[in-house]
Amino acid sequence: xxxxxxxxxxxxxxxxxxxxxxxxxxxxxxxxxxxxxxxxxxxxxxxxxxxxxxxxxxxxxxxxxxxxxxxxxxxxxxxxxxxxxxxxxxxxxxxxxxxxxxxxxxxxxxxxx
Amino acid sequence: xxxxxxxxxxxxxxxxxxxxxxxxxxxxxxxxxxxxxxxxxxxxxxxxxxxxxxxxxxxxxxxxxxxxxxxxxxxxxxxxxxxxxxxxxxxxxxxxxxxxxxxxxxxxxxxx
Numbered sequence: 001x002x003x004x005x006x007x008x009x010x011x012x013x014x015x016x017x018x019x020x021x022x023x024x025x026x027x028x029x030x031x032x033x034x035x036x037x038x039x040x041x042x043x044x045x046x047x048x049x050x051x052x053x054x055x056x057x058x059x060x061x062x063x064x065x066x067x068x069x070x071x072x073x074x075x076x077x078x079x080x081x082x083x084x085x086x087x088x089x090x091x092x093x094x095x096x097x098x099x100x101x102x103x104x105x106x107x108x109x110x111x112x113x
Numbered sequence: 114x115x116x117x118x119x120x121x122x123x124x125x126x127x128x129x130x131x132x133x134x135x136x137x138x139x140x141x142x143x144x145x146x147x148x149x150x151x152x153x154x155x156x157x158x159x160x161x162x163x164x165x166x167x168x169x170x171x172x173x174x175x176x177x178x179x180x181x182x183x184x185x186x187x188x189x190x191x192x193x194x195x196x197x198x199x200x201x202x203x204x205x206x207x208x209x210x211x212x213x214x215x216x217x218x219x220x221x222x223x224x225x
C-alpha cells in the first residue's frame with residue numbers, strides 16, 4: 001500500500017528565508033504526487049503536482065517541488081517565505097487505479113518576523 | 114463560479130443522533146470524496162464515489178454512510194455508531210481519470 005511520510009511536524013522559518021518541506025513516499029511505480037496547503041479552518045488548495053516529465057515542477061504562490069526517484073522524495077521549496085505562507089502543508093500520492101490519494105500527516109509552517 | 118460547497122460550516126449534535134453533512138459541486142466532476150481530519154492525523158478517506166449510484170469504502174468507513182443519487186451531490190451521514198465523530202470533515206471532487214482533487218471549505222462537527 002502507498003504511504004507518505006512528512007518527517008517534520010512543525011517548521012519555523014524567518015520571513016524572507018528559504019523553505020524546504022520534506023516528503024517521502026512509498027510506491028512501486030511512477031507516482032502521481034501533490035502538495036496542498038491549508039489555512040486554519042479552511043479546505044485544501046492545490047499548490048502543485050507531478051505526473052511525469054520534468055522532475056522540477058512549478059506551482060502557485062512561488063512554490064516548486066523536485067521529484068527524486070532515487071530518494072523517493074518530493075520536497076517542496078520556496079526561495080523567500082512571506083508571512084502569508086504560514087499554514088499547514090500536505091504531501092499526497094495517487095493510488096493507482098482508484099483515483100484516490102494517500103496524504104501525509106502534514107507539516108505546520110510558522111513564519112517568524 | 115465553479116467550486117465545491119459544504120454546509121453548514123459548523124454543526125453541533127448530541128451524542129446518539131445521526132447527522133448529515135452536505136457536499137455539492139458544480140465542476141461537472143465524476144468522482145467525489147469524503148475525508149476526516151483530526152489534529153496531527155492528516156486526512157483519512159471515509160468514502161468515495163467515482164460514478165452516480167456507486168461508492169466505495171475508504172480507510173475509515175465504519176460509522177458513516179453516503180449516497181450518490183446525483184452527480185453534483187455526495188452527502189455524508191455520521192451515524193450514532195461512529196464512536197468519535199467530533200472532527201473536521203472535508204469533501205473533494207476530481208474529474209474523469211484525474212487524481213487532482215479540489216476541496217470544499219469543510220464542516221466542523223462537534224458531538225457532545
